[in-house]
Amino acid sequence: MRLATHAAGRHGLWMRKGQLPDAVAEALLTHEGSDAAVQLHGRRVTPTMLRRIAGHPDPAIRSARADFIRTMVESGTGLGIEALAETYGQPPAELAASPDPKVRAAIAQDWHDRPAAVQEALLTDPDPGVRAAATRADHPRVPPELRERCLADPAVQANVARHLPLTIAQFDRLLAAGNPSVLRAVAGNPYLTGDMVAHLQDSEDPSVRVAVAYSRHVTPETRDRLLALVEAEEVAGSIGAKVALHWSPYRPTWLRDVPLAKRLTYLNCPHALLRRTLAESTDLPDEAWQRLDDDPDVSVRYTAALRPGTPPETLLRLVRAHGDPSAFRPRLVEHPNFPRKELRGFVDDPDPRVRLLALEDPELPDAELRRLGDEEEPFLRSGAARHPNVSADLLERLLADPEPDVADNAAASPVLPQALMNRIIAQAGL
Secondary structure, eight states: OOGGGSHHHHHHHHHOOSOOOHHHHHHHHHHHTHHHHHHSOGGGSOHHHHHHHHTOSOHHHHHHHHHHHHHHHHHTOOOOHHHHHHHHTSOHHHHTTOSOHHHHHHHHHHOTTOOHHHHHHHHTOSSHHHHHHHTOSSSOOOOHHHHHHHHTOTTTHHHHHTTSOOOHHHHHHHHHTOOHHHHHHHHTOTTOOHHHHHHHTTOSOHHHHHHHHTSTTSOHHHHHHHHHHHHHHHHTTOHHHHHHHHSOSOOOGGGGGSOHHHHHGGGGOSOHHHHHHHTTOSOOOHHHHHHHHTOSSHHHHHHHHTSTTOOHHHHHHHHHHHOOOTTSSSOGGGSTTSOGGGGGGGGGOSSHHHHGGGGGOTTOOHHHHHHHHTOSSHHHHHHHHHOTTOOHHHHHHHHTOSSHHHHHHHHTOTTOOHHHHHHHHHHTTO
């Protein structure tokens, strides 16, 4: 209750998981008014508190949640089908026929398992925004009888051209439209024929050239040539080329379905993306895994290490050399074959990224935790503050750390003694 009187304390309360007690919810409502009412909904509060908000004497509080959702619908921001049904008081099927096109577009965006009849109505909606929302998913579910219509519709062309099988006539018409977004979508279509891919090879758009380069239909020589062109453009300062090379949405997933003998020829491919896709296999022979485990590109090695049978020494070597970045999921230290008994020894590693992994040992002794709590790198001190085995006196020292993130993690520790909690609140004048 004392925390609820301070903005930072209220922020912490909002970050808590689970249901808030009625008294705490009431305090948040008192101090934040309608802003709090927006977040006090669903499983966050008890049915008693929901009724209290619904009958609140302040109309701004009573309508805050519904007003917020309507504002999000107007801006095209999705909040989930349950929120829509709650706010508008109608089931999704009725909302899909709403006279308001913004509501229909929200339904198209948030009702993922809608029936085929509803999807067909949304695909033929008179409002282009609704039609676009209905085709924005990775699998836009366009029935065969509506494909021609959708491919001719400027509102949805790019969305469907990325996924639908195309005839040569449809392919030609899409290119003739001259829309760069549509061209890029077509280039990434996995159903393109060899002739279609050949037609795109001379595109001036670097994103198209990269997509074509990773097609199943190009020769290794063509792939090398196209990627070399884009790489040269990146060196010359082209932002478009940089985006195409490093943030392209296209992935050569077709390689996963190629017969094993053909897949193995990509062990010698000079392009890491294709070797990384090969490393997603589960049926490679031991010699191939050894090659991938020693690949010059670390992302290929990480991908190969995620296979079920990775030797413990391979996992340990990779983590010692490069750490275990959170960008890769699942993490290597969570692999069933990882030798977790070795974690404690990481405290002495010269690389701070590797020392951080010692904290994955839930029983790390107090002496090692204190060493990490004295480290120069704030992320190591934060890690020590988050550790379940951290002592009260180390937490007290980390609470006074000059780096705010370290102090925040110490204050959030589930083992923080109540006396320290009371002292923090008292020092804040609460």
